[in-house]
Amino acid sequence: MDLLTVSGVSLLENGHAALQPLSFAQRQGQKLALAGESGAGKSTLLQIIAGLTQPSTGEVRIGGERVRGPHETLVPGHPGVAYLSQKSDLPRSLRVEQVLRYASKRSEAEAQTLYELCHISHLLARRTDQLSGGEQQRVALARLLLGAPKLLLLDEPFSNLDRPHKRVLQTIIEELSEQLGITCLLVSHDGPDLLAWADDILVLHRGQLVQQGPPAQIYRQPVSEYAAGLFGDYSLVQGVNPEMLVPSPTPLPAGEVQLVRPEEFRLGPAGSGGVAGTVRAVRFFGSYCELAVKLPESIIRVRTDFPTPLAVDDVVQVAVVANGGWRLPTATT
Structure with missing residues (x-):
């Protein structure tokens, strides 16, 4: 009622x-x-x-x-x-x-x-x-x-x-x-x-x-x-190679913008698949760490467990978890 x-x-x-x-x-x-x-x-x-x-x-x-x-x-x-x-x-x-x-x-x-x-x-x-x-x-x-x-x-x-x-x-x-x-x-x-x-x-x-x-x-x-x-940090990923979104069931068409929360990224060692990036900063937040990772066309925020083995200038492979990320409508502001 x-x-x-x-x-x-x-x-x-x-x-x-x-x-x-x-x-x-x-x-x-x-x-x-x-x-x-x-x-x-x-x-x-x-x-x-x-x-x-x-x-x-x-x-x-x-x-x-x-x-x-x-x-x-x-x-x-x-x-x-x-x-x-x-x-x-x-x-x-x-x-x-x-x-x-x-x-x-x-x-x-x-x-x-x-x-x-x-x-x-x-x-x-x-x-x-x-x-x-x-x-x-x-x-x-x-x-x-x-x-x-x-x-x-x-x-x-x-x-x-x-x-x-x-x-x-x-x-x-x-x-x-x-x-x-x-x-x-x-x-x-x-x-x-x-x-x-x-x-x-x-x-x-x-x-x-x-x-x-x-x-x-x-x-x-x-x-x-x-x-x-309003509800937390995010990164906008635009025009990246489709392999970054594997195993997402809805791959990102070229030129479209996908909004991804920091915890929806996954990092792997160099050569493990995904898109290559370089760690630019490591920030400590108590129960977790947040990394700034430089991709070819953007810098993203990635949340990892504490402690993290990664350091500034490390090369990593970046992927988005299955069903992670959200394709924004035409208006993105």
Whole structure:
């Protein structure tokens, strides 16, 4: 059953199309993510869904009920929808327990369970201005969850967090649906954050919905260089000898561009088949190494296990794994 339906929604601001007409749906319990660069329209779309921004065309329905924008209601927002912005916006100088008590629609036992889920039980006696950025974000999230929303909209929740606080918040969000039955729609400009979490990803570019699908499809079969770059490194291989693509079942016609992820290349010793290349750089990334390999007409990124026996100036043979790589459509940007 669809909890959220977005139908033909667009937004015109000062003569500029901030959002082109787009449509999609989200099922109850489905983890849906919006990906795109800064300025792509992600936050704008989220605010329209939350009832905080008035669309120029189209409509949003949640549980079959139309979301009214701020031009249609005195108090912006929609019942059952919680919107976590990039800033926590907590009242200053109040104790955390005060902020949460004023917002709660849950029993004391439910509230305590929620505090434990959000890792804030030890913060209740502190003032909000004594919290770190990550702690403020978790308290702000708990305050929204105390209102028992059906749909939680998360606008770049990790953007200002260091790695430890980011991992804590990621774990919390992963557990929300299972423990509280809350459906989440998450926005991020950092695509790799979404791959392990989302059931489905929507890619926005300049206000347009350019691709939608499960994470593996979005990563392996991007519609453009833009979509590919959101989710990780890649190399473009153009006009190479067909033997480089063996044993790929869909050889690359001369002149066409193939997008290949670093882990989709395979390296062998000189003379072992494929296309000859020369190692130009070896970079250490902890659990793996990434090599820059010079081919006759391009430089590619190749991921290998650590430690790697290869060094700068070594000659290698490069091939693409079976089913690896993706032939880009005519437009590659």
